[in-house]
Amino acid sequence: MLKLALLFLVISIIAGIFGFSGVSAATAGIAKILFFIAIVIFVVLLIMGLMAGKAIF
Template identity: 55%
Template structure:
């Protein structure tokens, strides 16, 4: 999921360089949403594994 967020971020940067403001804004928005979903799922996963007593694998 983090890979998708980075992909949309790169698309947003490239679109901004070429002057496509609408596409850049949309891609940046999608990248933000996916990144925050990734962070929330990471925190939930860490809490769940801590409650089970297992050390998180990173």
């Protein structure tokens, strides 16, 4: 997921350099959305891992 976000970020930067502002804005938005989805998935899995590690005896 983070690889896709990084890919879209690079595409956005390259499009911005060449003057394609519409494409640049769209790919930057996609990269931002993918980054936040990856962060949410990371936090959910981190919480699940911490909960699974605590066994009540």
